[in-house]
Amino acid sequence: MTLAIAAVIRQIPRGQVSTYGAVAKAAGYPRCARHVAKVLNQVRGLPWQRVLGSGGRISLPGELGLEQRFLLQAEGVKFRGRKVDMKACERAFPKRPVVGGNRRRVPKK
DNA sequence: ACTTTGACTTCGG
DNA sequence: TCCGAAGCCAAAG
Numbered sequence: 001m002t003l004a005i006a007a008v009i010r011q012i013p014r015g016q017v018s019t020y021g022a023v024a025k026a027a028g029y030p031r032c033a034r035h036v037a038k039v040l041n042q043v044r045g046l047p048w049q050r051v052l053g054s055g056g057r058i059s060l061p062g063e064l065g066l067e068q069r070f071l072l073q074a075e076g077v078k079f080r081g082r083k084v085d086m087k088a089c090e091r092a093f094p095k096r097p098v099v100g101g102n103r104r105r106v107p108k109k
Numbered sequence: 110a111c112t113t114t115g116a117c118t119t120c121g122g
Numbered sequence: 123t124c125c126g127a128a129g130c131c132a133a134a135g
Contacts, residue, residue, distance in 0.1 A: 001132065020117050024131095033117040035132055040116065042133090051116080059116045068116090100131095 001029055001099070005036055006043045008093065012050045015076040016091040017084055019052050020059075026093035029100070050075075050091075056084035 004027040012018050018026075020033035029035070037059075040048045049071040053059035060068050069079065078085040 024117090029132080031118095031130055032132060034115050034130070035117090037116040038114075038133070048116085053116075054118055061116080064116080 001027065001032070001035070002039050002043070004028060004099075005032075005039045006046060009036075009040070009046045009048075009051060011093070012047055012091050014047075015089065017050045017052055017056070017072065017077055017086070017089050018091045018093070019054055019056070021054060022090070022093065023051060026096055028096045028098050030098060031103075052084055056080075056086040056090075057082065058084075 005023060008023050008027045009018075020036040021030075023036050024030060024032040027036075036051065040046060040051060049068045058065045058068055072084065073079065077089050
């Protein structure tokens with residue numbers, strides 16, 4: 001799964017971005033946004049700067065965040081204040097079947 | 110087998 | 123817009 005996620009991230013082209021949640025979903029693990037973050041830490045050689053928080057927010061704290069912003073702008077990604085212009089730059093991934101079998105919120109009652 | 114760890118997400122105030 | 127809380131889940135230790 002770590003690999004599946006890494007593979008998805010590698011598919012984000014220059015000038016485009018995606019989000020943790022979207023990447024997780026595209027890899028077949030819709031609720032593992034958090035794991036995506038972890039993968040970005042461990043796996044090297046990934047275009048880490050192209051992965052953002054929901055809504056196009058930069059989630060990296062401090063200086064790394066600034067660098068991310070810088071790199072993205074260098075790739076031609078447009079910013080709207082602190083957020084990326086997702087409408088224009090978000091990468092659309094082909095749909096993928098969910099791996100672990102679809103789990104649904106139990107109506108609980 | 111159990112606990113911790115994330116660059117998360119959504120919602121409410 | 124900015125917190126805080128709660129939900130989430132596989133990987134790593």
